[in-house]
Amino acid sequence: MKNKINRNFYAYLFIIPFFTVFVVFQLYPILYTFFLSFHKWDGISKIVNVGVDNFETLLRDKYFSLSLKNTVRIWLGNFIPQIGIALLLAGIFTFNRIKGMTFFRAVFYLPNLVTAASMGLLFNLLFDGNKSVINQILMNLGIINTPIEFFSSPIFASSIASYIQWWMWFGYTLIIVMAGMTSISSEIYEAAMVDGATSVKTFFYITLPLVRPTLLYLMITSIIGGMQLFDVPATLTNGLGDPQKSILTTAMYIYNTGFKNHNMGYASTLSVGLFIIIAILSVISFRIMNAKEEK
């Protein structure tokens, strides 16, 4: 009995560092951000309570709604092709004996590991200007006659941001989808084969429904990550989301409001607003995916 108490003492001792640091460096910042969302603060002078004023401003703030639209557009533009390509590749890899499968998979995953901020700048250099590398490639191949000003077009800028995100994440998504697929027992596939199902049919009627939990996991983590998108669009152009604020994401707007305009209170309100939207989107996607399962 005494031994048991002694052991429990160690059990608590072992988790104390984790929870202490968690409370100080994670929980406190979250709670304080909520607290600040009802205040005015420039980062130096005294904090002033302004009630729900910040939230009223938020609802009328056209940059907030614009930044949300941009974030969702850039996210959809990378998430849909990401899942599509990952499913296609996972289908190819699981239904065929592909030589060099591990090599291909390893290469596809590489862009996920490198510094996103560096990649933003790299793609800026590759695309920006009349003499940019991409323009020279396209002109040499005869695809275009005059160079494209990629970063004066909002559509191009937003598409490039989506493309970089897709490029960085499709390999990761592939690995997760494949892990979900290989956990499906081979007996199910064999039974389908005996019944005469083609591999395309097997994929749509057996594999896809069975990897739904995996897809749900990917969708929710991707929403949480994608709605906070910052590094790539912030380094892709001037950090203000130009051209015409087309790649101003909400996270960038929060950063600019708090640390460039020193409006920490309102930046906190923006954070709370985005937090609520992420929560709503996660719940909706959870409901949609689960509803399908019940049918």
Added chain:
Amino acid sequence: MGIKSKSKVLNFLKYAFLILLTFISIFPFYLMIVNGTHSSMDIVTKLNLWFGSSLGENYAKMQSNVNIWSGFFNSLKISVPYTAFTGYFGALTAYSFAKYNFKGKNILFTILLVSMMLPSQLSIIGFYQLNLKLNLLNTTLPFSIPGIANASAVFFLKGIIEQSIPDSMIEAARIEGSSEFMLFNRLILPCISPGVATMCIFNFVSSWNNYLGPLVILSSNDKYTMPVMISMIKGLYLTNYGAMYLAIAISVIPIIIMYLFCSKYIINGITAGAEK
């Protein structure tokens, strides 16, 4: 014959598709390295698909504006302790949750799981205020200490401890008179070191790539980490494209080299994490 040639065409298309995606994945890195070896004049006047001879010149230009190695070492100063903390404290916390029964265990573990889903970048204002209050602005501590509380490391390592360490082994060590703390350090930690190593690779990379946090907390040139430094070079180098490509390359090549050696480890690590 018809079916056979059809399946041949299909097979060819599959490989063509895979090779195209391989090209897409690697080509930007190739352009980065190739352009890093060309003069800025070369870069704006012609298309360069092979290595040039201006590497030394670009390096000198790059170093004349900022000392890239200072950014490199500042990143290491953050990433190495962060990684060590996640490995050690992640394993310690995971061990406690995996092998002890104590009051409040389930609630605390639920809190830990929920914390994994929290959008961390959204508390950046609170994080700034915390470090202002603690007088930690422009220091590396706000980035190394949080390694102690890395929930995904705990989650991952808890699974490994449960799978690979039988209770009987722990009991045997206790009978031999080992103290609880010694037991963890001498027995548990060595046994799960492969899992800890995998976890450490991921945490090192994510710490190395962290941009927003250091951007907010660090305020002097000599403290900037690699990503912060890279994000500022566009304004510093203006039209020195060669120097910029080279700087970007230096910021990502360590990760690419590391990946060449342990890609198998890394991919197995993601898979193991996803299956739980």
